[in-house]
Every structure is written in structure tokens, then in C-alpha cells.
Amino acid sequence: MGRVADVELRNVSKVFDNAVVAVDGVSLEIEPGEFFSLLGPSGCGKTTTLRMIAGFEMPTSGEIYIEGRPMGETPPFRRNVNTVFQNYALFPHMTVADNVAFGLRMKRVPRDEITRRVREALQLVRLVGFEDRYPRQLSGGQQQRVALARALINRPRVLLLDEPLGALDLKLRKEMQLELKHLQMTVGITFIYVTHDQEEALTMSDRIAVMNAGRVLQVGTPLEIYERPSNRFVADFIGESNFLDGRVVELNGQRATVLVDDRLPVPARVQDGLAVGEQVTIAIRPEKIRLHPTGGEGAEGCVPGRVEEVVYIGTDTYYLVRLTDCCTIRVRVQNSQNRLDSGEMVGEGTEVLLSWLPETAMVLKA
Amino acid sequence: MALAEGVETQPQPPASLAARLTDWARRRTGIKLSLVLGPGAFWLLVFFLIPLGVVLAYSFASRGAYGQVIWRLTLENYTRFFDWLYIRVFLVSVWIALLTTVICLVIGYPFAFVMARVPRRWRNALLVLVMVPFWTNFLVRTYAIMLLLRNEGLINSALRWLGVIEQPITMLFTTFAVVLGLVYGYLPFMILPLYASIEKFDFTLVEAAQDLGASTWQVFTRVLLPLTMPGVVAGSILVFIPSVGAFVTPDLLGGGKVVMIGNLIQQQFLTVRHWPFGSAVSFVLMAVVLVSTMAYFRVGGERRV
Ligand SMILES: Nc1ncnc2c1ncn2[C@@H]1O[C@H](COP(=O)(O)OP(=O)(O)OP(=O)(O)O)[C@@H](O)[C@H]1O
Ligand SMILES: [Mg+2]
Numbered sequence: 162m163g164r165v166a167d168v169e170l171r172n173v174s175k176v177f178d179n180a181v182v183a184v185d186g187v188s189l190e191i192e193p194g195e196f197f198s199l200l201g202p203s204g205c206g207k208t209t210t211l212r213m214i215a216g217f218e219m220p221t222s223g224e225i226y227i228e229g230r231p232m233g234e235t236p237p238f239r240r241n242v243n244t245v246f247q248n249y250a251l252f253p254h255m256t257v258a259d260n261v262a263f264g265l266r267m268k269r270v271p272r273d274e275i276t277r278r279v280r281e282a283l284q285l286v287r288l289v290g291f292e293d294r295y296p297r298q299l300s301g302g303q304q305q306r307v308a309l310a311r312a313l314i315n316r317p318r319v320l321l322l323d324e325p326l327g328a329l330d331l332k333l334r335k336e337m338q339l340e341l342k343h344l345q346m347t348v349g350i351t352f353i354y355v356t357h358d359q360e361e362a363l364t365m366s367d368r369i370a371v372m373n374a375g376r377v378l379q380v381g382t383p384l385e386i387y388e389r390p391s392n393r394f395v396a397d398f399i400g401e402s403n404f405l406d407g408r409v410v411e412l413n414g415q416r417a418t419v420l421v422d423d424r425l426p427v428p429a430r431v432q433d434g435l436a437v438g439e440q441v442t443i444a445i446r447p448e449k450i451r452l453h454p455t456g457g458e459g460a461e462g463c464v465p466g467r468v469e470e471v472v473y474i475g476t477d478t479y480y481l482v483r484l485t486d487c488c489t490i491r492v493r494v495q496n497s498q499n500r501l502d503s504g505e506m507v508g509e510g511t512e513v514l515l516s517w518l519p520e521t522a523m524v525l526k527a
Numbered sequence: 528m529a530l531a532e533g534v535e536t537q538p539q540p541p542a543s544l545a546a547r548l549t550d551w552a553r554r555r556t557g558i559k560l561s562l563v564l565g566p567g568a569f570w571l572l573v574f575f576l577i578p579l580g581v582v583l584a585y586s587f588a589s590r591g592a593y594g595q596v597i598w599r600l601t602l603e604n605y606t607r608f609f610d611w612l613y614i615r616v617f618l619v620s621v622w623i624a625l626l627t628t629v630i631c632l633v634i635g636y637p638f639a640f641v642m643a644r645v646p647r648r649w650r651n652a653l654l655v656l657v658m659v660p661f662w663t664n665f666l667v668r669t670y671a672i673m674l675l676l677r678n679e680g681l682i683n684s685a686l687r688w689l690g691v692i693e694q695p696i697t698m699l700f701t702t703f704a705v706v707l708g709l710v711y712g713y714l715p716f717m718i719l720p721l722y723a724s725i726e727k728f729d730f731t732l733v734e735a736a737q738d739l740g741a742s743t744w745q746v747f748t749r750v751l752l753p754l755t756m757p758g759v760v761a762g763s764i765l766v767f768i769p770s771v772g773a774f775v776t777p778d779l780l781g782g783g784k785v786v787m788i789g790n791l792i793q794q795q796f797l798t799v800r801h802w803p804f805g806s807a808v809s810f811v812l813m814a815v816v817l818v819s820t821m822a823y824f825r826v827g828g829e830r831r832v
Pocket of ligand 2: 207209323
């Protein structure tokens with residue numbers, strides 16, 4: 162039935178000696194050739210999950226399959242995976258060429274094949290000419306590439322990367338993100354990529370697993386994760402969200418109405434199994450909200466509020482708008498369209514109307 | 528604080544003389560340096576370089592009929608050394624010292640490795656264990672070994688009681704006894720530098736090597752050993768040098784049957800009272816140690832770390 166997943170985790174848990182439950186019943190299926198990210202806050206168990214796939218840690222319970230074979234206690238060097246470590250872990254006493262050749266030497270590949278493949282690998286990561294340098298003579302980005310070449314030269318089925326760009330500055334990081342993605346498509350190897358940077362995960366991944374406290378909360382494409390988060394944690398961790406707690410008062414085709422704070426009706430997306438009277442949380446992205454002047458056609462579904470704070474951040478402007486006594490909402494407006502219909506900037510204290518398409522207001526059950 | 532040297536806006540209120548002196552000294556790096564290095568340099572000059580010069584001078588002098596030093600300059604002391612009798616003593620010493628070093632390395636490396644890898648609270652316990660022998664006098668410890676190794680000693684008695692042997696095994700006054708004593712005495716000097724360099728070693732490199740398909744042995748020879756070479760070199764030198772010149776251990780545990788170069792020097796100075804020859808032998812020993820350590824450093828240093 163279909164293709165065998167490259168890597169499959171079935172109900173995998175890891176409890177450390179000190180009774181820390183680092184990974185708690187994780188099940189995942191990673192398809193061949195996929196760029197798969199594990200995303201979550203610090204300490205949520207990403208590294209531990211990756212190390213169990215690599216074979217450096219053994220699961221306390223559950224089973225890991227690589228290319229359909231259960232791994233059991235198989236040691237790292239018998240698994241068809243390679244790792245790019247967070248701090249690169251390059252051998253400081255070896256040149257770039259020796260570092261890259263290491264895996265092939267261990268497998269006793271003939272000498273001239275090693276020479277050829279080292280050259281190919283260095284071409285792939287654009288490091289030709291650096292063969293005789295030592296790792297300490299390289300910049301962070303170059304070291305990163307050596308680490309990649311050293312892993313890729315072994316032609317593993319799956320490449321595991323633990324925050325490989327964590328040590329680089331922002332600009333280089335953005336460059337390397339694109340380069341890595343490009344590389345992955347060129348070589349066609351499955352990448353399992355650990356990061357705590359949501360933007361990075363959204364940019365690069367085919368699919369993302371969002372983790373928290375040892376559990377996988379949602380698996381999906383970047384679009385699914387961003388547009389249809391399945392719970393409050395995901396909505397909050399990926400991008401920004403406004404959360405409004407309320408009660409469903411009306412269901413009308415595509416549109417639900419939720420009463421916030423028992424007084425303010427707001428529109429939201431209709432979802433399967435939603436019933437009138439149910440207690441829910443609505444999540445709305447700041448950039449999906451539009452700002453209108455009062456007094457115009459007070460169109461139906463507009464929510465009144467008062468601007469309390471304006472924060473200019475270059476490309477965009479944030480407005481903090483108070484809706485009721487106990488409820489404020491953040492609105493993000495691109496500065497290219499940042500003017501009221503009258504053509505004026507909105508100042509603090511201005512009364513405004515907010516609107517959004519009902520389907521952009523996600524309903525999360527309590 | 529003054530912004531720059533010599534830019535004092537306000538004259539400081541007169542502090543105590545001592546405070547002013549140290550303040551003044553602090554600004555003059557030359558003075559600071561000599562304060563730091565001075566005592567050590569003075570010590571070396573008075574207790575090392577000057578006596579060394581005296582010994583060097585003696586090595587070219589002659590012996591009088593009653594053992595006094597006569598200032599008739601000669602190279603005879605050096606040529607005399609190239610007699611098979613003395614060369615043999617010399618070779619035996621180097622052999623014993625090499626054996627001691629290798630054994631210390633073989634025992635010390637795993638020990639230092641474990642010490643660097645166990646949880647921190649165990650580490651100190653092991654460190655104390657390494658240091659414990661230093662709490663007793665070296666002579667006392669050597670006599671203790673004699674008690675163990677004698678024909679009527681603990682080991683032979685135990686073996687005989689167990690029925691393993693009938694005749695006692697001669698252990699005392701053999702090369703074995705001397706090497707045992709030296710290993711016992713100098714093992715900590717091997718373990719401590721090894722521990723220091725293994726402790727600094729980044730163990731993610733082990734995982735990196737394993738990930739790339741290295742077996743345990745390959746991880747050791749390709750990654751761990753080359754990167755802890757400084758510890759191996761330092762430990763080996765710290766064990767080899769005192770071993771090659773040892774005289775108490777071969778004296779007590781070799782009992783005159785195993786003569787090392789240290790015993791030869793001791794004899795020349797104290798028994799035979801031929802100070803010029805003793806001085807010449809000392810200098811040959813020093814030269815050989817110096818050259819061999821430098822060669823060793825060169826070899827060890829070639830592996831870049
Ligand atoms: N060897 C270990 N022994 C005991 N506890 C551990 C060990 N390794 C990790 N932990 C704990 O397990 C939990 C998960 O750690 P893990 O390293 O997987 O997190 P992470 O998601 O990679 O975090 P980060 O983004 O900070 O790297 C943490 O609470 C951590 O303290
Ligand atoms: Mg981590």
C-alpha cells in the first residue's frame with residue numbers, strides 16, 4: 162500500500178533517568194524526499210526526538226522505523242541516516258577535505274573514489290578551494306557547509322539537522338535557509354529539520370510538526386499550520402494571534418457569531434460540530450483585520466473600538482485597539498495602505514471600526 | 528579612574544605609601560612583570576642555574592687521590608662513560624623508564640577517561656583516590672611494596688596458602704619490582720594531565736564520528752587520541768624524566784641487582800667520591816633527556832590540535 166515512509170515514529174516516548182519526560186507518545190510519518198521540520202519552544206523535546214532517530218538515545222517505549230525496518234537498539238553507524246549537529250562538531254584536527262572524507266574512509270571506500278566524491282561534495286556546498294583549511298580558519302557559515310558536505314557525502318537516506326543555522330547572524334541565516342532548501346531539492350534526500358524559529362520552519366518545510374512539552378500538537382503544511390491551527394498553542398506559537406473568548410450565539414451558513422464578554426458580537430468561521438451556546442476561543446491574525454473610520458457605512462459585522470496605541474515598525478504599523486473593558490486586539494496594517502479612507506493616519510484615541518472575513522477568524526474549542 | 532595614561536585631572540589625595548607604591552607599580556608594566564616573575568627567576572638562578580654551572584665545571588675536572596676535586600681540565604670523564612659497563616646501565620635506565628611510561632599510559636588513560644566521564648560528584652572522589660598516595664612519604668610507600676614483594680611477603684604467603692605455588696616467586700630485587708615501584712610512584716603524574724585534556728575534549732565529536740560510521744576503536748584512534756595528544760605528551764614526559772633518573776626506587780626495590788643511572792651518579796658522589804665523573808654522567812643524562820623530550824614534543828606537536 163503506497164510508499165513506505167522513510168522514517169516512522171510509533172508512539173515513541175523518552176523518559177530520562179531524572180524522570181524528565183522529554184518526549185511523550187510521539188507518532189510521525191515522514192515521506193521520502195520530504196523537508197520535514199520539528200518546531201517548538203526550547204526544551205520541548207525536538208533534539209531528543211532527533212537523537213532517537215539518529216540512534217544516540219534509545220526510546221523508553223514505542224518504536225522507530227527507518228525505511229520500514231524497526232530500529233530497536235541499532236547503533237548510529239548502522240542506520241542509514243546522518244546528522245548535522247547544532248555546533249557542527251567538525252573535527253578540529255582535520256582539514257576540510259579530511260573532515261568531509263571521514264565517513265567514506267570509515268567505510269573503506271577506494272581512495273580515488275573518495276577524492277572524487279569529496280570534490281563533488283565541496284562543489285555542492287560551494288567550498289572548492291577550502292580543502293586544506295582547518296575548521297578554526299573558517300567562518301561560521303563555511304563551517305556549516307563543511308558539516309553539510311560531511312554528512313551528504315555518505316548519501317544517507319535521511320539527513321537530520323539540529324538547528325543548523327542557530328549560530329549564524331540573521332542575514333547569513335536567511336541566505337542559508339534558501340540555500341539549504343535548494344540543496345535539499347537538488348539531492349532529493351529527506352531532511353528532518355529541528356528549529357525553534359517559526360519563520361524558518363514556514364519558509365523551508367514541506368510539512369511541519371509543532372511540538373510542545375514532549376508532544377506533537379499538529380502536523381501539516383506551512384499553510385495548514387498557519388491558516389488552520391488546531392489549538393491555541395499552535396495559533397499562538399506560529400505567527401501572532403489575537404484571542405477572544407466567548408460563546409456561540411448564532412450559526413448562519415458560513416458565518417458564526419460569537420458573543421465576546423457577553424456584549425460584543427463578532428463574526429467567525431463555521432466549523433464542524435460547532436453548536437450554539439458553546440464556549441469557544443476565537444483566534445484572529447493581526448494582519449487579517451481591517452481598520453475603518455467610524456460614521457461611514459457602518460457595515461454589518463463591523464466591530465467598534467478605540468485606538469489606544471500606535472507602534473510603527475517600518476514596513477507595518479501595529480494598532481492596539483480596545484474593544485470592551487477587558488478586551489484589546491492587535492491590528493497590523495501594511496504601511497503601503499496605511500491610511501483611512503479620508504487619507505489620514507489613525508492616531509491614538511481615534512474611534513474606529515474593525516472588520517474581518519468570517520473565515521479568517523478561527524474557532525478553537527475550549 | 529584616569530581616562531588615559533598621564534591624564535590626571537586632579538592630584539590624588541595622598542594615600543598611604545604602600546597604596547601609592549602599588550598604584551605606581553601597576554602602571555609600569557615592566558615593574559609589574561618583574562614583580563611577577565622576579566621571585567621565580569631568582570629561585571631558578573640561585574638554586575638551579577648556579578649549581579648547574581658548578582656541576583658542569585666539575586665534569587671537566589679531575590679526581591685527587593683522596594677524592595678531592597683537582598682543577599686539571601680534561602675530557603676524560605666523558606670518554607670514560609663510553610664503556611660498555613656504563614652504556615649498559617644507561618640503556619637499562621632508558622628501558623625501565625620507557626616501560627614505566629608505557630605502563631602508566633596504558634593504565635592511566637582508561638582511568639583518566641572514566642574520571643572525566645563520570646558524574647561530577649564521583650569525579651572528586653576519584654581525584655582524591657589518585658592523590659591519596661601523596662599523603663604518605665615516598666620511602667614509606669616503597670618499603671610497603673618491599674613488604675608485599677618479599678619471598679615471605681604478603682603476595683607469596685597468600686599464593687602459598689592458596690596452594691597456587693610451592694616455592695616463593697622471586698619478585699623483590701628484579702626489574703619487575705623496580706618498574707612496579709616506579710609505576711606506582713609516578714602514575715598520578717600521568718593521570719592528571721590526561722584527565723585535564725580528556726575533560727576538555729568535546730564529546731559531541733564522538734557522536735559525530737559514530738554518526739559517520741566509525742567503530743569504537745576508530746573513534747578512539749581517529750578522534751579521541753589525536754585530540755588528547757597534549758595530555759599524552761605531558762603525562763609521558765612527567766613520568767619518563769623522573770623515572771630515567773630515579774635512584775631511591777631501584778636502590779630499594781632493585782637491591783643493587785638492578786642498577787640505574789641514578790644509582791651510578793649517587794655512587795660516584797657518595798661512595799666512590801669521584802665527583803667529576805659523577806658530574807659528567809649527570810650531564811650526559813641531562814643532555815639525553817633534553818634531546819629525547821624535544822624530539823617527543825616535536826612528534827606530538829606535529830599532530831595539530
Ligand atoms: N541527557 C539528558 N538527561 C536528562 N534530561 C535531559 C537530557 N537531555 C534532555 N533532557 C531534558 O529533556 C527535555 C527536552 O530536551 P531537548 O534537548 O530535546 O529540547 P529541545 O526541544 O531540543 O530544546 P532546545 O530548543 O532548547 O534545544 C528538557 O527538559 C531537557 O532538560
Ligand atoms: Mg535542542
